[in-house]
Amino acid sequence: AQKITQTQPGMFVQEKEAVTLDCTYDTSDPSYGLFWYKQPSSGEMIFLIYQGSYDQQNATEGRYSLNFQKARKSANLVISASQLGDSAMYFCAMREEGGFYKLIFGTGTRLQVFP
Amino acid sequence: ETGVTQTPRHLVMGMTNKKSLKCEQHLGHNAMYWYKQSAKKPLELMFVYNFKEQTENNSVPSRFSPECPNSSHLFLHLHTLQPEDSALYLCASSQADRVPMNTEAFFGQGTRLTVV
Numbered sequence: 001a002q003k004i005t006q007t008q009p010g011m012f013v014q015e016k017e018a019v020t021l022d023c024t025y026d027t028s029d030p031s032y033g034l035f036w037y038k039q040p041s042s043g044e045m046i047f048l049i050y051q052g053s054y055d056q057q058n059a060t061e062g063r064y065s066l067n068f069q070k071a072r073k074s075a076n077l078v079i080s081a082s083q084l085g086d087s088a089m090y091f092c093a094m095r096e097e098g099g100f101y102k103l104i105f106g107t108g109t110r111l112q113v114f115p
Numbered sequence: 116e117t118g119v120t121q122t123p124r125h126l127v128m129g130m131t132n133k134k135s136l137k138c139e140q141h142l143g144h145n146a147m148y149w150y151k152q153s154a155k156k157p158l159e160l161m162f163v164y165n166f167k168e169q170t171e172n173n174s175v176p177s178r179f180s181p182e183c184p185n186s187s188h189l190f191l192h193l194h195t196l197q198p199e200d201s202a203l204y205l206c207a208s209s210q211a212d213r214v215p216m217n218t219e220a221f222f223g224q225g226t227r228l229t230v231v
Binding site for chain 1: 119124146150155156157158160163165170171203205207209210211214216217218219220221222223224225227
């Protein structure tokens with residue numbers, strides 16, 4: 001069964017520094033997609049970045065990049081030049097190919113950025 | 116302004132009450148989802164609707180009853196809930212099946228439910 005593990009319940013980072021949020025996953029399906037979402041205190045989940053299992057290069061979106069290590073089944077999110085507005089919960093999620101669309105989430109990491 | 120709107124944002128209800136959560140999406144999607152978010156637990160997928168048909172029910176107790184009258188609206192009817200049902204209930208939408216793997220789901224802001 002597919003599973004997402006986020007082992008860091010909370011992380012602190014100083015403004016303008018980079019931070020890495022860990023995510024490991026478990027699946028027996030060779031085709032899958034990995035997503036990162038941000039959840040500010042307002043509650044909605046905001047899509048940040050996507051990595052496909054067959055993608056040769058690590059995904060990047062502005063200040064967000066994904067450190068994808070397929071053999072280790074990890075997909076860590078790197079946020080560069082942290083800003084105060086980055087303080088939020090961050091969730092890693094996975095989708096397997098086939099069937100109806102379904103996202104499976106981890107427990108999340110609370111990131112706090114301090115001045 | 117999110118394309119997925121949930122009402123109410125906050126709800127306090129007694130264990131004998133009946134209430135409903137509403138979700139509306141303006142994105143032209145044809146799949147909608149209910150997730151439950153409890154503290155320190157992964158988001159739990161509760162129900163999935165594709166083209167108004169329920170395609171997944173993840174062993175959710177019958178005190179939660181979903182309804183999807185059309186592709187734009189999704190309801191979660193609640194009755195005789197327990198205190199452990201207190202959580203943030205998130206609605207999401209996406210294009211339905213056989214979509215590219217990188218298709219993202221869009222979420223509402225959630226309903227914070229407290230059962231007393």
